[in-house]
Structures are given as structure tokens and as C-alpha cells.
Amino acid sequence: METARTRRRWIWIGFVIVLVVAAFFRLWQLHSIPPGLFGDEAADALDALDVLAGRGQVFFPGNFGREGLHMWILAGMFRLMGLTPYAIRLPSAIAGVVTALAAYWLGYELFIARLPDKADARAWRAAWLMTLGAGLFTAVSYWHIHFSRFGIRGVFTTMMAALTMAALWRALNRDHWGWWALAGLFMGIGAHFYTASRFIPLFVGLFLGGWLALSWLHVRLQPPVTNFRRFILGSIILFAVSAVVFAPLGYYFLTHPGSFTQRAGEVSAFQDGFSLATLKVISRAALLNLVQFIAPGRGDMARFYNLPGRAVFTPLTALLALLGAGISLKRWRNPVYSFLLLWFIIMASPSFLAVDRAPTLPRVLGVIPGVFFFPAIGLAAGLDWLTARLASLSPKTRQALFWGLAAAAFLLPAAITYRDYFHIWGPAPETADAFEVDMTTVWRWLEAHPPDGPLYISADIYKHPSFYVLYEQIPTTEYFTRIDPQLHWFDARRAWPLPHPDSHPTILVGDSALPPAFTQGLLGIELTPIDGGVAFLATTDLYVEGEPVVWFSEALGLMGQYVLPPAADESEGVILQVWRTRGPLIEEVAPYQIQSALLGPDGGQIVQVSDEMGMRPPEWEREGEFVTWQRVPWPEGMQITGSALRVVPHNQSPLQPEGSLDGWVQSPWVAWPH
Helix, strand or coil, X not given: CCCHHHHHHHHHHHHHHHHHHHHHHHHCCCCCCCCCCCHHHHHHHHHHHHHHCCCCCCEECCCCCEECHHHHHHHHHHHHHCCCHHHHHHHHHHHHHHHHHHHHHXXXXXXXXXXXXXXXXXXXXXXXXXXXXXXXHHHCCHHHHHHHCCCCCHHHHHHHHHHHHHXXXXXXXXXXXXXXXXHHHHHHHHCCCCHHHHHHHHHHHHHHHHHHHHHHCCCCCCCCCCCHHHHHHHHHHHHHHHHHHHHHHHHHHHHCCCHHHHHHHCCECCCCCCCHHHHHHHHHHHHHHHHCCCCCCCCCCCCCCCCCCCCCCCHHHHHHHXXXXXXXXXXXXXXXXXXXXXXXXHHHHHHHHECCCCCCCHHHHHHCCHHHHHHHHHHHHHHHHHHHCCCCCCHHHHHHHHHHHHHHHHHHHHHHHHHHHHHHHCCCHHHHHHCCHHHHHHHHHHHHCCCCCCEEEECCCCCXXXXXHHHHCCCHHHCCCCCCCCEEEECCCXXXXXXXXXXXXXXXXXXXXXXXXXXXXXXXXXXXXXXXXXXXXXXXXXXXXXXXXXECCCCEEEEEEEEECCCCCCCEEEEEEEEEEECCCCCCCCCCEEEEEEECCCCCEEEEEEEECCCCHHHCCEEEEEEEEEEEECCCCCCCCEEXXXXXXXXXXXXXXXXXXXXXXXXXCCCCCC
């Protein structure tokens, strides 16, 4: 590695290594891991469908508000590839690869480009290893791989941060206005992706301002700013270009002032003002979010963001990172190292201030890839120290030892990441559950088996976005208002549809919302697993003839209420209600409450229970039927003579059927006839 030509060759070799490794970890098995489609991914895809419908925005106000550029990228991907989970995730995977390459570029600007012209082989080797290390530690990071294969906006923060910093240091090294402008372009674009990106201008401003101020005060830096005029002019160009790129989003925030802080305000430590208790909460969040980087078992516990409890670093890279951070502190007078330290402090701070959950990986994404420079610095310094103390060995032996240990330092975390992601996290049933596999299974089954008649789907989330975006492909603006007369949602944990047998119904049940075992026998429900049992095809032949005994409203009538006493070994009975409907209530999206009671000999209420009605008003059919049920504690030793119920719409008074008292309708003891 002595000649300039040889060194250039090694620089490109390092680039190719990072590219291949990053691409493998982010694209390998992307069609199947992660499984399913997580709700946050589906939410962005629904907004992307609004873009395709001509209703694109710079900021989408749904789901507490989200910057819009990711949705525009998804819309373009749907045009090219169609709407599939793979199409939703591929842009994030590509962004992850670009981030690792940008980390390598940044390493080049920080370490190789700033070497003296006549740097010796030892200095060049250390600079190249730190550059390669930054790229490879990013490329094999479980954390970054996880978010790169996850179709949400956060990973684009890491990409734009890396590109911004690489272009910034290119500008500092080359002293050319074009690179300052490019850094501003990247920084402005980053703000259009994710809330945490708003901290990047703060970090850049503090770093440049601090470097300038300390140089002005003649603090001994290595090196100080020497050309104040060009440094200030370049900084102005950077922030001016960034402001122009940010302007459309900035105008939106000016005209919608609550949107700027809406999402952060929901989780801010300062919701109730500032106090000593607030400081304690912030300190606790800061500690937990810092510890998650190095302490095994203390990482983010949310399965859709992490292998629960996994620390950011493996034990080896944690030691190297601590060593690298210590070296950086010792070398703080060198702006390269103070830059990396300040990057971590500023971009980790969102997790200190958002205290609804800690530790949390999404809110510290902004430290990527800067945080992965610390193990690279520690590795280069540790190997240099070790080989310098083995002077008794031959040069070739020392060189072989140096590169052998370096390779092991990269291969070991890569192997652990591969095991943790592809062999532990990816195939786990808990991962399938977290990523809504039951709903994507239902979607794929329906693609192969189009229904002939009405379609009923049971899910734990009403109009489940993961299914809705893939099957209905309806944008966010039509999500709740559009009614598909063929499709009906229900929650089988609380209700079951009773379609007419001649209607050729298709009933599909996700394993997140299965009917209780006792109802399957009562209602004659048979469940046939599809695709390994994460979803079920259901059949039932129950249908109740006759007219309702009472109409609670023009659209909802009660066919009958039935009481089932508990079995010998149980303490709870069951109250069932059969309902007849006359069509959907489109505007009443929230579920109704059913309040039921057991009555004693004097007609008084002994026990009362309340549950959501598992079939929401927009899903009520014309001449449709469904049954609901409630578990009720059974009063020991007391005579039960009947039951009563009333129906309460969301945030409204109870419905008042004719002849009721405060909405309550009583019925004598009636046993379930089936």
C-alpha cells in the first residue's frame, strides 16, 4: 500500500466490500423477511395511494402527522412494481445500502482525505481501516439492517444524515462552494422524511459555529479555521440551500402551526410543564437509551423494532466503541473527533425528550452512521497498539496478525447479526404476529380464491391497514368513508356474522382475533387453517328466522337475548344477543357498547357488564344478522330470572327503544336453543 495508485486501488476495494456486504444483508430474502406487513408500513402506503390519486402533500396529517417524501417514493415504486410488501420495503433497503456507502465516503473525508501528502504506511493503514470500519460496522449492524428492511421513514434519516456529513466534510476539505451547496441540499431533503432530521441543522450549526468560535478565540485546535471569510460564506451557502429545499414543508408548518410539534408533543417530557420530576423522567430516559447501545438484554423490547432486548453493539463492538469514544474524547481538539462526539450527543437527544417509551431505537436513528465510527476508531487504535508491541515478530507476521484480527472484528458481528436476524428474529412466531402475517395471509388467499358472495374478515384492528392497502388499495382519504358492499369487518372475539346460507359467504379469521372456544360449539363454527394456521377459513350454517323483538334504531333490531349459566368448573356465564340490521351507518365508525345485566327475582340488576359490539355500524348489512356475547360473573347462590341490555353509541346517550327505561330492555330467562 505504498504508491498513490495502490492506495487508490485499496480505497475502491473497500468501497466494493462495503457495497457487497450492505447489499447482501439488506436484500437477501427481502421477499419473505420481515413477514407480513406492519401497520406503520401500511399507513405510509395508504398515503402513497393518495399521491397516485393526485392528492399528494408535503406533509400528511394522519397518524399524528408525517413528512411526505417517503410517500412520494412509495408512489413511484407502486407505479413501477405494483403494490406489494416487497415494493413497500425495497426503497428502505436501497436507502440502507446507500447509508453504508455514504458512511464509507464520510470515513474517507474524515481520515484519508485529511492525511498529509507524505503520510507513512502506518498512518495510511490506520486511516483506511477506520474508513472501512465505519462502512462495514454500519453494513453489518443488526439495528440498521432491521430498519433498512422495514418500509418506514426512519432509515431515510440515516441516509440523508450520512450524505449531508460526507458532502460537508468534502466541502471543508476541498473548500468549494458546490460541495457546501450539495451538503445543504441533502440536509434540506432529510427534513422531508422524518421528525428526527430536524436536529441535523442544529448539530451542523453547533459544530461549525463552535469550530469557528474556538478558532476566533485562539483555542488550540488541530487544525483551526484559517480562512474565516470562506468558512462563513460556505456555511451561509449550506444553510441557504437547505432552507430553500425545506421551504415547501416550512410553509406548510407556518400555515398549519400545530403540525410542527404535533407528533413530538404527544410524547414530550414537557407535556405537563417543567419541574424536578420532569428532569428525573428525562434523566431516566437518557440513561436507558444510552445503555441500550452496549448492555446485552437492555435494548429496545419492541419486536417490530428489534430482537427484543438486543443491544446495538455486540460485546466485542461495544468494547471497541467505548475505546473509540474514549480516544475521541482525548483527541477533542481535532475537529474530526469533536464532530463525531457532538453528532452522537445531539442526535441521541430526541430519545431523551420523548419519554413515552424507553429505550427506543427509532428515536436515536439520527446517530447512524456516526456512532459506528467509534468501534472503527477503537479497532484501528487497538490493532496499531498491539502490533507495535510485537516488534519481535517479522513484518509479514505482524501484518498477517493485524489483518487477521481486523477481519475477525468484522466477521464476528456479521455472523452474529446473520444469526439473530435471519435465524432467530425472522422465523419466530412472535415476529409473524407483530408484522400482521394473518392479514397478509388472508390477502394472498383471496388473490388465489376470489369470493363469490359477501366477504367477512375478523381482525384485531378495524379495517386493518395491512390488509386494506393490499386488497382494497384505497387511499387514506377514503379509508373510513368508502364502503365495499361485499366486504364486512368484524371482531370474532366479540361477535360473529350470521350470513344467509344461500349468499355463498366467505368468512376469514386472523389468528389475532379468533372466536372463543365456547362460541365455536354454540354457533357451529368450523375453522380450517390456511398457510400454516396464521389465518382460518370459517364456515357456519346458523341463521335465525323471524322478526326482531325490539328495534333499538331504524338500523338495529334485537332478535333475542339468551343466558347460558356457567359449566360446573367455571364461575362465569354467558349472555348472547342476536341482531338484525337494515344497512350500514356510514358516519358512525366507532363501535357501539353493549351493556348487559343479570336480573334477580325482584327484577333488579345483580351483575352488569359492558363490552364493545364486535360488528361496527358501517359493517351492518341490509337484512343482515350477527350474534354478540359477553362473559358475565355468575352470582353464587342467587336466583337469576332474566337479563337486560342497552346499546350505547360512542360518546352518545343510550339508544331509546320504545318502552325502554333509560334504554334498558328486559327479557325473561331464555336458554340458548342451539
